[in-house]
Amino acid sequence: MTRTLWDSSVGKKTIMAVSGLIMLLYLVVHMIGNLKIFFGSGEFNHYAHWLRTMGEPFLHYEWALWIVRVVLVAAVVLHAVSAYQLSRRDIRARPAKYVHKKPRAGYATRTMRWGGIILALFIVWHILDLTTGTVHSGGFQSGHPYQNVIDTFSTWYGNLIYIVAMLALGLHVQHGFWSAAQTLGAGRATRERVLRTIANVLALVLTVGFISVPVAVMTGVVS
């Protein structure tokens, strides 16, 4: 069955849909966690520390976090490899373009591939910036996420990269969630409106929620 899934275009789309939904679930949790920054450094740093002690005493320190990381890496890799292979197939299937060109599909639909590449690059930067601190502006202090976030969003490029990526995320989720539902067989005429609405709400809430943090730092609401 694994072989069937991987070899079929429908199966590979299923893998993309499931891995995408896993990442989407994580993003909702991540976004809610980020909003704790509005309640001050104490609560934000405490929450960040709890992420490491989550599951204790059953799990050792940071084990829960590492489990989440492994699942996410697997999801990202499967999603990206499937996307690459499916895109190759799609491009091969339509080598000759029409002479008479027409604008096709919505913006979110047309930007799925480039949007996905932007998001992949963003994730690399985001981890190097706020997890490992490799490219962090100012002195990165492990265990002081509140200060680190403020440092990042005190630079113009930090804000720019983040906000552009979050807009790309919104577009990606808008078409991605709805497509995943279709791929997993949940689509039918009577559900069309509900699925579209959920996709739009998810995209909007995630984008607004994430962007609220750099905006708050820029305007001095969080300092």
Added chain:
Amino acid sequence: MKLTLRVWRQKNADAPGAMSTYEVDGISQDMSFLEMLDTLNEELILAGDDPVAFDHDCREGICGACSLVINGDAHGPERTTTCQLHMRSFEDGDTIDIEPWRASAFPVVKDLVVDRSAFDRIIQAGGYISAPTGTAPEAHATPVPKPDADFAFEHAECIGCGACVAACPNGSAMLFTSAKINHLNVLPQGAPERETRVLDMVGQMDSEGFGGCTLTGECATACPKGIPLPSISAMNKEWLRATRKVRR
């Protein structure tokens, strides 16, 4: 009506093609698009030129033989087949671009004619029911619930013209394949081969070199028979079910 036509001309499958420009005059608004092309071809023949090759058969919108991408739309601006498209949909003096279906699984044979036998091979992979033939069975012997009959009819409308593939930016045949699978899989007659049908037809579709679905919805917009986009989702559901249930 006087029209300027820009038509894709290609001598054969291996020759390079290009758009050629023709002027046609004396076109009536009541002519079908194919009759307009017939007029052009009569003039070309009289002038000793090679007429434009295009597919057509019933000219009643039910056989699926006609094709043509007209001004970038499969089957042109109206939601119907090219043979049922009338010249009243155009204005006097218009320039009309006419191109063949574009997909690597539909290679150009000549001018506007493409080879759609990939569709036949998808049908051969499972788009049928294995039943003894003979006299028609008693119609009430196999009851079909009304919603299932409606669903089957909706999908049975597919005439296999390939407009979905032509319109899809990925050259995907998902809408065609889903129409054929859903049509049979929902009926009791199709039930014994329900799992193998979807797995084999999707497998054949992939090996023909059609692209995958990215849910742009272009296929359902172009379909002259109105096969709805959720058909693809219904097929995906059947496929996922079959991977769990199939007994080979």
